[in-house]
Amino acid sequence: MDNTALRYFLEVARSGSLSKASERLYVAVSALSRQIAKLEEEVDAVLFERHPRGMVLSDAGRLLAEHAQRSLLDAERVTEEIRGLSNGGRATIRVASSEGVAPHFLPQVFARFLKTHRATHFQLDVSAPSVATQRVREGASDIAVCFSVAPEKDIHVLYSQRAPIYALVRSDHPLGTRESVSLADLAAWPLAIDHQGVTIRQLFDIACSLEGLVFDPVFVSNYHAALQSFVRQTDAFTLTGYVTVRSRLKADGLAAVPIVNAELHQRTLQVQTMAGRTLPQTMQAFIELLTGAIHNPASLD
The missing domain is CATH 3.40.190.290 (D-Maltodextrin-Binding Protein; domain 2)
Known part of the structure; x- marks a missing residue:
């Protein structure tokens, strides 16, 4: 499937309307509509249910959205790793977290990782745990480090530790x-x-x-x-x-x-990623350091 069409499809799904997606993407509504129609013809299924208050994914649309998110992220991963070969291994790791681990713990982990992976760049978004998880689910962040009390759909928990x-x-x-x-x-x-x-x-x-x-x-x-x-x-x-x-x-x-x-x-501190996503090698190395630091915080001293 065409990546541009998938990107347009995901934005319509996120925003709930063609007009809002048009504003965010700076693409004409007619162009978005054509791409959605093309995808629906390709999969031979209706992807959205049209309601007065907006467009809602159908069952087929939800399946395609899950595939599209992983597909676009995998394409981004390969592109970034190829670019990293020619610019000193540069990689960007996008982390979403609860406030509790943001002021001190995560900056310590970032600093320790940079000692061995100097070309890495970090982006940190701090929010409520549910929002951090949602950012990973949507692909806006690569990793969530947050407190949780219940399982989350479409999320792979790479590490979990009791957090009394x-x-x-x-x-x-x-x-x-x-x-x-x-x-x-x-x-x-x-x-x-x-x-x-x-x-x-x-x-x-x-x-x-x-x-x-x-x-x-x-x-x-x-x-x-x-x-x-x-x-x-x-x-x-x-x-x-x-x-x-x-x-x-x-x-x-x-x-x-x-x-x-x-x-x-009853709560746990979790390291979460999108279910089914393949992570770049640099990100896997970071997660190894991160989980080790959660298990043994003294390792950062």
């Missing part, structure tokens, strides 16, 4: 030297927490419901660095994954204390 949730407090906080705490232990202290929609908050709310506990947060934010800063200046606690704060605990005067409630041990 910790209580983060000042190192001189009365709870700072404890080997572990329970949610009941934390109930006496002010809470700074992520907004609803992130995995930490979801699991915390479930655990509190099961324990019959009610917390009234003094500070809610979608920016984890602000929560950490607030904790440094007050007696409040916040919730975090260990890999998120490990490298900064001593420097920032913080302590990460394990929480014993089982519900807060």
Whole structure:
């Protein structure tokens, strides 16, 4: 199938209309319509269901979209690897991630990889876990590094490790030297927490419901660095994954204390790629380093 036609088809599928796809691609609506009609004739099936509010993929269209995404990415991979032969092995790795691993952990991994693959370039998009996964599913990012609590369709999980949730407090906080705490232990202290929609908050709310506990947060934010800063200046606690704060605990005067409630041990930190996609050699080497660093963060020291 013609790659241009497939690219046009995917954009119509993403945007849900010929007019929106036309604006994004700078291609006339009539040209897009002809390419879609050509594909439908080639596969002898209707690819879109036309509705008043837009165009929705048919069952045949969904199958073709899965093929088209992999086909275009494979073509891009081969082209980039061929170009890399003549420009010193240059490669671009596009990573989507949760906020928790973005400020410190991933830059450490990037820096370590560049010591052995100097021609590599990185692009990092930070978003909610569901958005990071969707970027990989659509081919906008090559790899997602994010927290997850459930399987995802059309996603291949290359690596998964339990990521328990910790209580983060000042190192001189009365709870700072404890080997572990329970949610009941934390109930006496002010809470700074992520907004609803992130995995930490979801699991915390479930655990509190099961324990019959009610917390009234003094500070809610979608920016984890602000929560950490607030904790440094007050007696409040916040919730975090260990890999998120490990490298900064001593420097920032913080302590990460394990929480014993089982519900807060249900999420995993995953390395995700598009199901069925063949990855370039440089990307495979990066993933090997990345998964090793998740399994043993001290390897980055």
